Amino acid sequence: ATVTADALVNISSPTANAGTSKLLTADASPVKRTFLRINVTGMGTHPVHSAKLHLQVASATGSNSNSGGQMHAVSDCSWGEKTITWNNQPAMGPVLSTAGKCALKQPVEFDVTSAIHGDGVYCFAIDSTSTDNVNYNSREATTGKPSVALEVEPDCGCGPAQVPTTTTTTTPAPGATTTTTLVTAGPVGTVLADTYVQSDLSTTNFGTKPQIFVDNGTATNPGTTGVQHTFLRVSVSGVGASLVTGAHLKLQVANVTNSGSVTGGTIHAITNCSWDEHTMTWNTAPAIDGPVLATLGACAAGQIVDFDVTPAIPGDGVYCFAIDTTSTDSAIYNSREGSGVPPALEVHVAP
Structure with missing residues (x-):
């Protein structure tokens, strides 16, 4: 799974686009929201075990907050990263998860499992009920970019498997090496x-x-x-x-x-x-x-x-x-x- 777009919108600058910003912000005053689009591949017919959207709080002073914001599903994925503004933003759906207090450079995890049902394109928005804004690194940042971690139930019923997967080698005991090969997702x-x-x-x-x-x-x-x-x-x-x-x-x-x-x-x-x-x-x-x-x-x-x-x-x-x-x-x-x-x-x- 890949984060393919992210941008923030700001009620104070209703026609401005911030798609190239290195920061993603959620704030209740002035209201700022963050939108993200992800692309999921390689799941096939496997049921979703878990889906977590990972963000990192930026290192800049004031990026930490008493609230990491709340994650919403967004049904309209037609927005453009370089064109979305406050005035043309899509409507937000139900709250999926909420993050608590977060410190500078802290990784924050949002559970979006209920919104992801298989391969496809999904969109999300983060807002906040707190006036203590939180700033996350965007895709344009040099480190700590947004990412998605997916796990699916494999055919064997032996526990969740991560997606995407490649050939991995583990050594459970001296002299014994087990190699598991799973199919890599195609285009x-x-x-x-x-x-x-x-x-x-x-x-x-x-x-x-x-x-x-x-x-x-x-x-x-x-x-x-x-x-x-x-x-x-x-x-x-x-x-x-x-x-x-x-x-x-x-x-x-x-x-x-x-x-x-x-x-x-x-x-x-x-x-x-x-x-x-x-x-x-x-x-x-x-x-x-x-x-x-x-x-x-x-x-x-x-x-x-x-x-x-x-x-x-x-x-x-x-x-x-x-x-x-x-x-x-x-x-x-x-x-x-x-x-x-x-x-x-x-x-x-x-x-």
Whole structure:
């Protein structure tokens, strides 16, 4: 498990982003909150035994506190580390655990077991009821960065196993060496956000819709009225130093009227990943500034289509894409919120 993003927000600076700060803060006055995103891989079908989020109190004077804060689950993981502010922060969920008094440089552990059910991306927030602020080291700090410790129940029923795991050797008695090899997690691709925008509804957000649309507008006036573009954000982890040999974004054509098309559209890499699926509109959509990666032919309702995005994914990270079309015969796909097969990213690496 890896902490992939962290940032603090401050009510006193409601439009400021602190994603590059070396500190994460929780305070009741002025109110400051910390947000973290983690990526969990390698669990497979094993039940979670425990999940602990570890932070270290910073060494700077005043970083210690009479309260380490309280950890919340956050259901909306679409925020960007470099764009989140007080004004656009996601809502916090239930309290998972609370930390007591903490000293400078002290490691602090938050139990988040109840929020982690398997492989995937999870988000959390830390706030505080104390006006004695606590400062933790962020991912940008040189030491004491946030980390996650996971344990799962192995198939043997012989007690929890840590995740991720590699080959370990132990010596229980002189002359006796036992080596246990567990499978190392492979690459994982996750679709974090998806939405579409529409030219003649230029201030409308469609982030909660069950389908995403691609269309070049009305047949009588193509490229103007009713143009629809789809945007997707994906996360890739577990690649490490391996060579990516294939990355395929798979969408299912929705089982609704007129969802099929003479073309499934054209997918582009885009450089701006700061958009929010719950707020983006035609007017605020990022530019489709990247190269064409793939163009699809005809597609039918229920069909799984495959966009090859390999050139745009060199390794671990977060990537964004846009799908447009030159056809006025719209293609309609299931979104993450739909009841059909949701968008998925498959990543393959060289052995």
